[in-house]
Amino acid sequence: MKLVRWILGLIILMAFFIANFFVYDGAIYAKLINVYLFSCLFVLYRVLAGPSAADRLVAVDIFGILIIGMLSIIGLAYQNDFFMDIGLIWALLSFVASLAFAKILEGRSLDD
Amino acid sequence: MTTQTKSRLIVFVLSALVWWALTDIGKIEEALIGVIVAAIVSLLAGKFLLTAEKPGRWLRRLKYALIYFFHFLWEMVKANFHVAYLVIHPMTPIKPGIVRIKTKLTGEIAQTVLANSITLTPGTLTVDIDPQKQLLYIHWIDMKSTALEESTEQIAGRFQNLLLEVFE
Amino acid sequence: MIRETIGLILIFVGTAFDFLGVLGLVRLPDVYNRLQAATKCVTFGSAGILCGVFILQGFNTFGFKALLGIAFIFMASPVAAHVIARAAHRSKIALAPGTKTDQYAEDKELR
Known part of the structure; x- marks a missing residue:
């Protein structure tokens, strides 16, 4: 059963990568950004379907670190460095937000 | 000054x-x-930033800090290939468990650096620190032993001696 | 020319590790294992991409912002992982069925 699911997932991933890197005709940065958007779909699946609150918290925390890499690639594609500012501030805010949510999950007040 | x-x-x-x-x-x-x-x-x-100053030979500590940095980078590359192997494998061959280890470090900054390094190296994640008793609780994804000394040697032995030279 | 090749290779490797980390977030069985895969791979991948951006751009404003991003990621990501793991353990989220021992719970009973 697990093996069947693994083979199914492998087929889907191979289809996506072949379509992205060999069929789709675009700049190299556009292909990398497509990979990033595909991984953001996985993160959103974990946010929606996570069985507990901590799973959703992990997904949101990882999303903040993922977005800084994606925004730096977008900045390279447009040759413009203000995307990097957005990425840095996004990562900072998501770090503070995960600390605050973790404290709430733990059951303590915020000024502890 | x-x-x-x-x-x-x-x-x-x-x-x-x-x-x-x-x-x-x-x-x-x-x-x-x-x-x-x-x-x-x-x-x-x-x-x-600086709360307590320690007398020490700066050049020697800087040398050990550089050695520690490159050692840490190498361990981190190994950690990433280990996790990639676990994720791609069809059966995800994991054997997790939470163990306790005892560290020789006493300073707060040294313990924090040790905990962060343990989190970023192969198969281990720091769950909690007890600074007085110098105990660290580690989630280990591929557990090899439950005894205190052996797991300390397996997990913290990679960094502990270098950090002792850097911070104390 | 050789600088651009090295930068692009670093960006490719970083993207691959980011994707593997997110795949681990979906495949592994419980919160702690997911945290392990996600924290390690995504931190290394994003740091690799920022390092590639620094090599491609050189010593200008964009490159220095990438260096600042690397330093911030390396300091922030393990702390967030540790805080989330402790909060999950204290709010009594069960470990995966194959878990062998839990010495943290034993020590918390004694206290």
Whole structure:
């Protein structure tokens, strides 16, 4: 059963990568950004379907670190460095937000 | 020069350098605003950087810190290939468990650096620290032993001696 | 020319590790294992991409911002992982069925 699911997932991933890197005709940065958007779909699946609150918290925390890499690639594609500012501030805010949510999950007040 | 003044001076120089690196260095107004902002920051929050000064040979500690840095980078590359193997494998061959280890480090900064390094190296994640008893609780994804000494040697033995040279 | 090749290779490797980390977030069985995979791989991948951006751009504003991003990621990501793991353990989220021992719970009973 697990093996069947693994083979199914492998087929889907191979289809996506072949379509992205060999069929789709675009700049190299556009292909990398497509990979990033595909991984953001996985993160959103974990946010929606996570069985507990901590799973959703992990997904949101990882999303903040993922977005800084994606925004730096977008900045390279447009040759413009203000995307990097957005990425840095996004990562900072998501770090503070995960600390605050973790404290709430733990059951303590915020000024502890 | 007291410790507090030294700490404020270090914070001033560091924040001015960061400001000049992040803005356009050519304009004189930007550079002056950077100096003013760095002065305000160092007056408000400068005294928290250095709290206790240790007499020590700076060059020797710097050498061990560099060795530690490259050792840590190599361990981190190994960690990533290990996790990639676990994720791609069809059966995900994991054997997790939470074990306790005992460290020889006593300082707060040293324990924090050790915990962060353990989190970023193969198969281990720090769950909690007990600073008084010097115990660390580690989630280990591929558990090899439950005894205290052996797991300490397996997990913290990679970094502990280098960190002892750097911090104490 | 050789600088651009090295930068692009670093960006490719970083993207691959980011994707593997997110795949681990979906495949592994419980919160702690997911945290392990996600924290390690995504931190290394994003740091690799920022390092590639620094090599491609050189010593200008964009490159220094990338260096600042690397330093911030390396300091922030393990702390967030540790805080989330402790909060999950204290709010009594069960470990995966194959878990062998839990010495943290034993020590918390004694206290």
